[in-house]
Amino acid sequence: MSRIEGVLQALKEQGRKALIPYITAGDPAPDQTVELMHTLVDAGADIIELGVPFSDPMADGPVIQLACERALVHGTSLRQVLGMVKTFRESDSRTPVVLMGYLNPMECMGYEAFADAAKDAGVDGVLTVDLPPEEADEVAPLFTARGLDAIFLLSPTTTDDRIRSISEHSSGYVYYVSFKGITGAQGINVEEVASRVEHIHKLTALPVAVGFGIRDASTAAAVGKVSDGVIVGSVLVDTIANNQTDSGQLKRALTDLLHPMREALDGLTS
Numbered sequence: 001m002s003r004i005e006g007v008l009q010a011l012k013e014q015g016r017k018a019l020i021p022y023i024t025a026g027d028p029a030p031d032q033t034v035e036l037m038h039t040l041v042d043a044g045a046d047i048i049e050l051g052v053p054f055s056d057p058m059a060d061g062p063v064i065q066l067a068c069e070r071a072l073v074h075g076t077s078l079r080q081v082l083g084m085v086k087t088f089r090e091s092d093s094r095t096p097v098v099l100m101g102y103l104n105p106m107e108c109m110g111y112e113a114f115a116d117a118a119k120d121a122g123v124d125g126v127l128t129v130d131l132p133p134e135e136a137d138e139v140a141p142l143f144t145a146r147g148l149d150a151i152f153l154l155s156p157t158t159t160d161d162r163i164r165s166i167s168e169h170s171s172g173y174v175y176y177v178s179f180k181g182i183t184g185a186q187g188i189n190v191e192e193v194a195s196r197v198e199h200i201h202k203l204t205a206l207p208v209a210v211g212f213g214i215r216d217a218s219t220a221a222a223v224g225k226v227s228d229g230v231i232v233g234s235v236l237v238d239t240i241a242n243n244q245t246d247s248g249q250l251k252r253a254l255t256d257l258l259h260p261m262r263e264a265l266d267g268l269t270s
Helices: 003-014 030-042 062-073 078-089 103-109 111-121 140-145 160-169 190-203 217-224 234-242 247-269
Strands: 018-024 048-051 097-101 125-128 149-151 174-177 208-211 229-232
Touching: 003 018, 018 030, 018 062, 018 208, 018 234, 018 247, 030 048, 030 078, 030 247, 048 062, 048 078, 062 234, 078 097, 078 103, 078 111, 103 111, 111 140, 140 149, 160 190, 174 190, 190 208, 190 217, 217 229, 217 247, 229 247, 234 247
Parallel strands: 018 048, 018 229, 048 097, 097 125, 125 149, 174 208, 208 229
Antiparallel strands: none
């Protein structure tokens, strides 16, 4: 059982939902990323999605695009991101870390070299936005052999046959994109999400985590009622942008945002 599977199984047994925050590695500066990861855990994160900065993040809106630009100004590379995870592991062996990004940096590094380095660093899963499972035959076996969960996206327009196919290639959890569009683009229709997630659960045994549009405790709780976990990204990244000149204030701002979401999710079982 992978670290991701173990955490999600434990949460299920407790009747709790996963809180999965996303930040971009190297934003606002590479030397702050590990500290921010620990801040997220202290605020209630169960799993961390760590973005690998890329020059053309096609699925992301302006907030995360700008985060990638800030990280790339500092020269943040894939190897540096893996080094951040390795440093994080020195004091946290429990919290799963999923790398989220695009194929090009992995391809440049070499798929096998990346898989080896990811395992060595303590990465638990990889979500590659522009790698559909039909084109993952070269990469997925390398992940599987090293105990890395391959996580894929589902959308409101994904057909039933494709949901089944994606689930067969996935492990850890599947990431349901709550609306058609880019990250941070709009609010979500919780009733539509609930109906869709209920249907997806009929087609896969994997946990379903919902991302895009989770901005506060109320939306986290609403989505948590109908899913196995909530993924919080743009609002955290925007908080980083607005507090990047004061590291202490930044950590307090992230905690003030994430901790109420943790309490709201835990309140679903009280």
